[in-house]
Amino acid sequence: MEFDAVLLPGRRTGMIRQGFWHDRTINDYLDICMANCPDKVALTAYRLEAGGTTRFTYRELVRMADRIAIGLSRLGIGRNDIVGCQLPNWWQFTLIYLACSRIGAVMNPLMHIFRERELSFMLAHGEAKLLVVPKTFRGFDYEAMALGMQPALPHLRQLVVVDGEGGNSFAKLLSDPHWENEPDARAILTANRPGPDDITQLLYTSGTTGQPKAVMHSANTVMANIVPYAERLHLTERDVVLMASPMAHQTGFMYGLMMPVMLQASAILQDIWQPERAIEIVRQEQVSFTMASTPFLSDLTGTVGTSGLTVPTLRTFLCAGAPIPTPLVEQARKVLGTKIVSAWGMTENGAVTLTRLEDDDERSFNTDGIPLPGVELKVVDAEGNSVPAGEAGRLLVRACSNFGGYLKRPQWNQTDDQDWFDTGDMARLDERGYVRITGRSKDVIIRGGENVPVVEIESLLYGHPAVAQVAIVGYPDPRLGERACAFVVLKPGQNLDLAGIVDFLKSRKVAVQYIPERLEVMDALPATASGKLQKFRVREIMRQKLAEGTAPIQRIAAGHGILPRQ
Numbered sequence: 001m002e003f004d005a006v007l008l009p010g011r012r013t014g015m016i017r018q019g020f021w022h023d024r025t026i027n028d029y030l031d032i033c034m035a036n037c038p039d040k041v042a043l044t045a046y047r048l049e050a051g052g053t054t055r056f057t058y059r060e061l062v063r064m065a066d067r068i069a070i071g072l073s074r075l076g077i078g079r080n081d082i083v084g085c086q087l088p089n090w091w092q093f094t095l096i097y098l099a100c101s102r103i104g105a106v107m108n109p110l111m112h113i114f115r116e117r118e119l120s121f122m123l124a125h126g127e128a129k130l131l132v133v134p135k136t137f138r139g140f141d142y143e144a145m146a147l148g149m150q151p152a153l154p155h156l157r158q159l160v161v162v163d164g165e166g167g168n169s170f171a172k173l174l175s176d177p178h179w180e181n182e183p184d185a186r187a188i189l190t191a192n193r194p195g196p197d198d199i200t201q202l203l204y205t206s207g208t209t210g211q212p213k214a215v216m217h218s219a220n221t222v223m224a225n226i227v228p229y230a231e232r233l234h235l236t237e238r239d240v241v242l243m244a245s246p247m248a249h250q251t252g253f254m255y256g257l258m259m260p261v262m263l264q265a266s267a268i269l270q271d272i273w274q275p276e277r278a279i280e281i282v283r284q285e286q287v288s289f290t291m292a293s294t295p296f297l298s299d300l301t302g303t304v305g306t307s308g309l310t311v312p313t314l315r316t317f318l319c320a321g322a323p324i325p326t327p328l329v330e331q332a333r334k335v336l337g338t339k340i341v342s343a344w345g346m347t348e349n350g351a352v353t354l355t356r357l358e359d360d361d362e363r364s365f366n367t368d369g370i371p372l373p374g375v376e377l378k379v380v381d382a383e384g385n386s387v388p389a390g391e392a393g394r395l396l397v398r399a400c401s402n403f404g405g406y407l408k409r410p411q412w413n414q415t416d417d418q419d420w421f422d423t424g425d426m427a428r429l430d431e432r433g434y435v436r437i438t439g440r441s442k443d444v445i446i447r448g449g450e451n452v453p454v455v456e457i458e459s460l461l462y463g464h465p466a467v468a469q470v471a472i473v474g475y476p477d478p479r480l481g482e483r484a485c486a487f488v489v490l491k492p493g494q495n496l497d498l499a500g501i502v503d504f505l506k507s508r509k510v511a512v513q514y515i516p517e518r519l520e521v522m523d524a525l526p527a528t529a530s531g532k533l534q535k536f537r538v539r540e541i542m543r544q545k546l547a548e549g550t551a552p553i554q555r556i557a558a559g560h561g562i563l564p565r566q
Contacts, residue, residue, distance in 0.1 A: 001080050001106070001127050003199045005216045005404025007415055012197065012220075020374040020400035021220040022227065023196045026101045029262045030065070033058040037237070037264050044285060045091035045269040048277055049138065050163075054091050058264075063180060064095050066189060069102035070179035073188050075158050077130055079104035082202060084128040086110040086119070086248070088137055088271040092162050092170060093247050094257050096132055099174075104194040108202040108214075109248035112137060113450075116509040118212070120149055122204050126214055126407065127155040132170065135163040138272070143168070196220045202407060203250060205347040205451065212453065214407035215347045225350035225401035226259050228372040232354050233316060233341065235289060237264040240313075242290040244270040244278060245449070250347045251320065255291050275303035279311060286313040293321035293449030294328070295479050297340070301332045314338045316357065319364075320345060321449030322481030323437070326365040333361055344368035344437055346423060348403040353377070353435050367434035368427075374400035378420065379429050387428075392438045395427040396420040445474035445482050452484055452514050457505070461486065464504050466494035469525055471538045472516055475546060485518035485552070487538055489525055496521070518552045520545070 015021035033042065038059040045054045056064065077083060083105050087093045093109075100107045108126050110119065112134075123131065133142040143161045150156050162170040179185060194200065196219045204212040235241075243256025247269075260267035268285050270278060278300060281287065290296075297319050304311060314336060320343040329340050342364040345351035353369035363369075371377055379393040380386055387393040398420050405413045414422040426439040445452040454472045461470045469489040474482035490496055498519040505515045526537035545552070 001082055003080065003106075003216055003404070004408065004410055005199055005218070006410055007402065007413060007419075008197060008218060008221070008404040011402075011419060015220070015224070015400055018374070018400075020224045021196070022223055023220065024223060025194060025196055025200070025219040026098065026258060026261060027193060030058070030062055030098065033261060033264050034062055040264070041266050042261070043091060043094055043267050043269070045089070045094075046271065046277070046281060047090065048270065048272040048274060056091065061095070061098070064175065065098035065102055066180040066185065067178065068095055068099035068174045070182060070185050070188060071174035071177065072099055072105060072130070073103055073192075074179065075130060075160075075173065077103065077105050077158075079192050079194070080199070081105045081130070082108050082126045082128040084108045084110055084123055084126070084131040086112055086114065086131065086133045086142065087162060088112050088134065089243060089247050089252065089256070089269040090134075090162065090271055091269065092132070092175075094267070094269070095175075097253075097257060098261075101194065101200060102189050103192040104198060106199050106202055108204075109253055110204075111246060111248045111450075111511075112142075113511040113513055115511055116145060116149055118509075118511060119145075120152065122212060122214075123149070123153050123156060125212075126202055126204075128153075129155055130158040130160060131156060132160045132162065135161050135165075194219070196223075199404065201253065203248075203253070203347055211456070213409060213412060216404040216407055218404060221401050221403060222254055222258065222350065223262065224374060225372070225399075226254055226262055228374060229255070229351050229354070230259060230263060232356060232372060233289065233318070234357060235259070235263055235265070239263065239288045240266045240268060240285055242268045242270065242278070242282060242285070242287040244273050244290070244296065245292040249449070250345070250350055251291055251293075251449075254350050273299070275299040276307070279304060279307065279309050282311045282314050283309070287311075288313050288315045289318075290314065290316075291318040291320065291343075294319055294324055294481055295448050297324070297332055298328055298479050301328065301335050305331075305335045311336055311338070316341060318343055318354070320351065322446050323368070324365050325478065329361055329365045340364050342368055344435065348421065349375075349397060349399045349401045352397055352399060352401075355434075363434065367430070367436050369435065370433050371435075372399075377427075377429060377433075377435060379427055389429055389431045392426055392428045395423045395425045395435070395437070397423055445472070445484050447474075447477075447482050447484065447513060448480040450513050454484075457484075457510065457514055457516070460505060460508050460510065461488070461501065464496070464501070466490050466496040466500070469533075471525055471533055471535060473535065473539045473542050475518065475542050483518065484514075484516040485520060485542060486516040487520045487522055487525060487541070489522050520552055 042058040042061045043056045097107045161168045201217045245252045318341040343354045355363045355369040376398040378396040468491045471487045477483045526534040
């Protein structure tokens with residue numbers, strides 16, 4: 001793969017001079033761990049559905065990373081090749097990334113909720129040469145799905161199946177053979193070690209274009225974020241980090257996979273979100289830090305409150321993905337005894353703003369924090385002029401952790417010649433520099449921390465034989481942050497209910513978390529004189545219906561993927 005990370009070269013000199021880029025890769029940090037704490041437990045992975053717990057010391061982690069790296073090279077994977085990984089929070093996820101980093105391959109994390117429609121685009125666009133999937137997870141056969149897609153993906157040479165039994169088995173191909181003892185192993189690992197400006201991660205993010213965008217990150221960009229993030233939160237090698245948020249998201253990848261290695265700390269992985277089990281894990285492993293979206297915090301708080309079990313070691317819970325309701329912060333502080341930190345960020349740059357541990361609790365529900373070192377914020381009006389403190393406008397970010405660009409889509413990079421990145425979000429800054437995200441200029445709904453690609457779902461619904469016009473907007477939800485409502489104008493003589501929408505989108509292999517959960521049938525949708533849909537007025541109608549308590553035509557309260565389970 002040829003990477004067009006055009007945003008990186010021009011920044012290097014300044015970032016190095018200012019000390020924001022550290023010129024290290026994850027390999028360098030693993031070397032440090034091997035020198036300082038080889039026998040410390042580095043990784044503990046809990047598999048709740050299958051049962052069982054797997055542990056690695058740093059010595060074992062490095063040995064397995066080398067083994068899998070050589071195994072990947074035997075399968076034809078080399079420098080700058082894309083390795084797709086659609087796994088839950090299993091130990092194999094972490095080891096695949098570390099192995100890719102040994103030989104200069106690039107990992108493409110893929111959410112396990114994705115199905116053929118999302119995956120076929122991402123794997124083709126990224127030209128993935130190898131794909132790692134579970135045999136099954138939560139009742140779904142990933143191996144069958146991948147085998148069905150493979151003939152239409154000419155770059156995809158190899159499928160590897162965790163828990164597989166045939167020739168594609170992860171164990172047989174990668175983790176069982178002692179590849180690290182082969183005569184040429186050391187030469188392969190030495191010759192292909194990547195540099196800090198090489199692309200290390202390709203991660204797709206939903207946007208307003210109707211197609212996912214592939215975000216390119218180097219070791220320098222991600223580590224420029226992780227280092228000040230850990231410092232802001234006072235995290236050290238003594239911490240134990242629980243990651244139940246998917247590692248195929250930037251949250252899990254940067255702060256559950258990479259950060260513990262960089263800190264010489266211990267990481268705990270939970271593959272399915274069950275708050276009762278999370279409490280047990282926190283108590284057993286003496287977890288001190290975790291990061292997840294609001295529903296996780298709500299679930300944990302409620303379960304601790306009803307069970308009577310405490311989590312005394314859990315010092316900090318960083319909550320991001322959506323604003324935290326004030327009552328939840330107050331209740332969590334009382335019930336958990338944990339400091340709740342509010343944060344905001346994007347796939348393109350990791351966490352951008354965090355509240356501080358020293359801040360009053362009200363900052364966590366009134367703001368999304370202040371910028372990390374190496375980050376600048378600017379709020380501008382429609383003409384690009386900075387607006388006064390307290391006034392809302394378009395949020396621009398200039399950060400040491402800004403990405404290298406969108407693969408094959410430099411025209412979408414949204415970054416000017418002064419390195420200001422247009423986030424697509426609306427925000428206001430107060431007089432102390434704290435930011436509050438007030439809305440999104442881009443048309444994305446965030447449901448349980450998951451971005452819903454509104455344009456793509458609308459486009460699909462336009463293909464329904466009963467639909468003449470459709471607009472999807474978000475509406476508040478106390479647990480998930482937002483849910484999606486479809487406003488639909490029907491063709492003459494046609495009928496449609498929510499079950500019909502659900503069945504139609506499922507038949508198009510859409511992830512269930514993306515499917516609207518409320519339907520409003522309208523005679524017409526608001527539009528300008530030229531016929532352009534006025535989405536802001538649709539949102540106003542939604543707010544009015546909620547305020548009046550108007551019952552929707554149909555609403556699903558449960559049954560097609562409501563909960564953000566992993």
